[in-house]
Amino acid sequence: MTATRRPTLADVAREVGVSAKTVSRVLNEDGPSSPETRRRVLDAVARLGFQPNLMAKSIRVGGPDTTVGLVVPDLGNPFFGSVAGGIEEAVRGRGLTLLMGSSDDDPEREHALIRTFLARQVSVLMVAPAVGADHSHLKAHRAARMPVVFLDRPGNGLTADTVVSSNRAGTQEGVAHLIARGHRRIGFIGDLPTRLYTRRERIAGYRAALAEAGLPYDRTLVADAHDPAGAAEATARLLARAAPPTALLSGNNVMTIGVMTEVSRSRRKDVAVVAFDDVPMAAILDPALTVIAQNPVAMGELAGVVAIERLEGDRSRARTIMVETRLVPRGSGELPG
Amino acid sequence: MTATRRPTLADVAREVGVSAKTVSRVLNEDGPSSPETRRRVLDAVARLGFQPNLMAKSIRVGGPDTTVGLVVPDLGNPFFGSVAGGIEEAVRGRGLTLLMGSSDDDPEREHALIRTFLARQVSVLMVAPAVGADHSHLKAHRAARMPVVFLDRPGNGLTADTVVSSNRAGTQEGVAHLIARGHRRIGFIGDLPTRLYTRRERIAGYRAALAEAGLPYDRTLVADAHDPAGAAEATARLLARAAPPTALLSGNNVMTIGVMTEVSRSRRKDVAVVAFDDVPMAAILDPALTVIAQNPVAMGELAGVVAIERLEGDRSRARTIMVETRLVPRGSGELPG
DNA sequence: TTGAAAGCGCTAACAG
DNA sequence: CTGTTAGCGCTTTCAA
Numbered sequence: 146m147t148a149t150r151r152p153t154l155a156d157v158a159r160e161v162g163v164s165a166k167t168v169s170r171v172l173n174e175d176g177p178s179s180p181e182t183r184r185r186v187l188d189a190v191a192r193l194g195f196q197p198n199l200m201a202k203s204i205r206v207g208g209p210d211t212t213v214g215l216v217v218p219d220l221g222n223p224f225f226g227s228v229a230g231g232i233e234e235a236v237r238g239r240g241l242t243l244l245m246g247s248s249d250d251d252p253e254r255e256h257a258l259i260r261t262f263l264a265r266q267v268s269v270l271m272v273a274p275a276v277g278a279d280h281s282h283l284k285a286h287r288a289a290r291m292p293v294v295f296l297d298r299p300g301n302g303l304t305a306d307t308v309v310s311s312n313r314a315g316t317q318e319g320v321a322h323l324i325a326r327g328h329r330r331i332g333f334i335g336d337l338p339t340r341l342y343t344r345r346e347r348i349a350g351y352r353a354a355l356a357e358a359g360l361p362y363d364r365t366l367v368a369d370a371h372d373p374a375g376a377a378e379a380t381a382r383l384l385a386r387a388a389p390p391t392a393l394l395s396g397n398n399v400m401t402i403g404v405m406t407e408v409s410r411s412r413r414k415d416v417a418v419v420a421f422d423d424v425p426m427a428a429i430l431d432p433a434l435t436v437i438a439q440n441p442v443a444m445g446e447l448a449g450v451v452a453i454e455r456l457e458g459d460r461s462r463a464r465t466i467m468v469e470t471r472l473v474p475r476g477s478g479e480l481p482g
Numbered sequence: 483m484t485a486t487r488r489p490t491l492a493d494v495a496r497e498v499g500v501s502a503k504t505v506s507r508v509l510n511e512d513g514p515s516s517p518e519t520r521r522r523v524l525d526a527v528a529r530l531g532f533q534p535n536l537m538a539k540s541i542r543v544g545g546p547d548t549t550v551g552l553v554v555p556d557l558g559n560p561f562f563g564s565v566a567g568g569i570e571e572a573v574r575g576r577g578l579t580l581l582m583g584s585s586d587d588d589p590e591r592e593h594a595l596i597r598t599f600l601a602r603q604v605s606v607l608m609v610a611p612a613v614g615a616d617h618s619h620l621k622a623h624r625a626a627r628m629p630v631v632f633l634d635r636p637g638n639g640l641t642a643d644t645v646v647s648s649n650r651a652g653t654q655e656g657v658a659h660l661i662a663r664g665h666r667r668i669g670f671i672g673d674l675p676t677r678l679y680t681r682r683e684r685i686a687g688y689r690a691a692l693a694e695a696g697l698p699y700d701r702t703l704v705a706d707a708h709d710p711a712g713a714a715e716a717t718a719r720l721l722a723r724a725a726p727p728t729a730l731l732s733g734n735n736v737m738t739i740g741v742m743t744e745v746s747r748s749r750r751k752d753v754a755v756v757a758f759d760d761v762p763m764a765a766i767l768d769p770a771l772t773v774i775a776q777n778p779v780a781m782g783e784l785a786g787v788v789a790i791e792r793l794e795g796d797r798s799r800a801r802t803i804m805v806e807t808r809l810v811p812r813g814s815g816e817l818p819g
Numbered sequence: 820t821t822g823a824a825a826g827c828g829c830t831a832a833c834a835g
Numbered sequence: 836c837t838g839t840t841a842g843c844g845c846t847t848t849c850a851a
Contacts, residue, residue: 512830
């Protein structure tokens with residue numbers, strides 16, 4: 146069995162009886178070529194099943210690869226999956242392909258992935274930063290004109306384009322929704338660590354809504370958790386208080402699972418809930434879950450668009466693009482306080 | 483502002499005053515090198531921020547790139563996101579990176595992605611095939627020892643390693659669960675097109691369960707839909723029959739949204755439901771949703787393991803790995819018929 | 820309209 | 836222990 150080597154440009158050239166450069170010219174529609182040569186070259190290409198080697202192509206220019214390197218905390222999280230889909234949609238037209246990896250929210254893994262991507266000469270680097278990660282080491286690459294885009298959370302130690310949700314305003318709107326329905330004691334169940342950007346922004350929105358309504362901020366109404374089980378416990382503790390909250394704001398989709406599990410388990414029909422981030426079956430829950438919906442696909446698309454503009458030479462100041470969230474009232478926020 | 487070119491091996495060599503090969507040797511721990519040289523090279527590497535160019539490295543050997551090309555129908559679907567996470571986990575240790583793209587279940591887009599991946603010299607190609615896609619053109623590449631793994635669905639026109647869920651047995655178990663609770667008229671709501679592999683397997687499991695119980699197969703109890711809205715309509719139609727089904731089997735997670743929306747909307751408490759594929763809030767629904775859970779992470783991991791074995795020279799026959807589904811009774815399947 | 824030569828960044832093969 | 840040469844597959848000069 147022969148080792149079936151892939152045909153190269155030279156193979157095609159030999160087959161046709163022209164130089165490699167001529168084949169290259171025909172294929173890239175670079176420079177002129179006679180219709181006759183053209184036809185014969187394309188013929189041979191088809192016959193041999195020739196596929197140009199993109200690696201070689203990139204190395205030639207010493208230039209970047211035609212990929213977008215994307216680092217997210219977790220590929221399995223549909224939020225990031227949708228973001229990735231949006232990016233792909235936006236950059237496909239430019240011939241860019243997605244190179245992806247999960248950091249598991251570990252700064253070291255994130256760093257390792259970024260290094261791999263850089264070594265692969267990605268044309269664009271997009272990162273949803275892990276808590277505690279530092280990105281100052283990317284300065285040199287940005288100087289070398291490689292676009293860097295931070296997603297969902299800003300980077301640290303590097304000013305670069307950033308695409309985030311309107312976490313603060315969205316949460317504020319959600320809490321205001323509850324206040325408007327008479328709620329005065331509103332619990333907040335957020336994720337950990339508390340210094341996570343999205344967590345900080347969302348709690349800021351929570352506090353802003355309270356402040357605007359002239360309500361005091363009660364620290365004891367704020368709970369934290371790592372996962373659904375923890376969120377369920379936190380919810381149970383809050384609801385067991387002497388003066389329990391009459392409404393809860395769930396800080397993200399993972400927390401929501403725990404919060405709703407506990408509300409449902411305890412059969413408390415007297416507690417209103419608003420959740421940050423939409424979830425598939427929200428409308429079917431009883432009561433239907435009111436959410437502050439994000440738009441991950443749009444986030445990805447915008448990130449892709451910005452990156453392309455940068456690749457095309459846009460040298461303007463780094464932008465922070467805020468993608469609007471949308472309050473979707475479905476019932477669970479309607480319970481009067 | 484200088485164009486800040488990335489430092490190359492030659493730059494490092496010049497800095498230290500040795501040859502490029504020596505630097506290469508130190509970095510790859512290939513051949514011997516004096517501790518002194520070693521130190522000075524590593525020093526310069528750090529000082530210059532040198533990162534080896536992986537593209538050049540690959541092209542050198544003429545060998546494959548260190549990537550796994552993965553084509554899925556939809557990046558935003560958490561099922562495929564989790565599969566991707568499993569693959570990454572399994573291949574990271576081998577230094578492989580994921581190159582991903584969505585086909586949107588369009589054979590042409592799938593084909594275009596595959597061509598791009600091949601042009602990039604991926605070391606492994608993994609595909610969740612779109613309906614109607616043909617993969618016979620990959621034969622040459624397999625002959626050239628590039629592992630091909632089909633995910634979730636088998637490929638067409640090419641025998642290759644394949645990782646799928648136990649669709650048939652799982653569905654059979656789910657339907658048997660309903661039959662055991664007295665149900666005799668069980669509706670099936672599946673996706674389209676009906677020739678989709680997973681759809682065919684699941685309906686086969688449905689029929690097998692009926693047959694085993696000596697129940698007739700009633701075509702009119704089978705409905706199809708493209709999306710949640712269609713599934714909701716189909717459900718409504720089924721439930722509006724003169725002799726409505728007393729139980730429903732939902733063919734996948736997208737259908738489930740529509741099915742449950744309609745069951746919930748119509749306040750029918752007299753219909754049992756079992757859904758293929760788990761969904762995040764299943765346990766909180768009322769009644770809690772009984773599911774036939776898949777294990778997408780395991781599917782990805784197994785695909786990764788097989789691919790690595792192939793890369794390491796395993797030339798044995800193509801395998802089909804079936805990942806067991808698991809019936810998770812949560813209540814919605816308990817309603818007696 | 821076409822070709823020859825050189826080189827992208829790296830490493831295998833052979834010296835020294 | 837270290838250097839030189841050659842070449843991966845392609846494209847960019849520069850000539851013909």
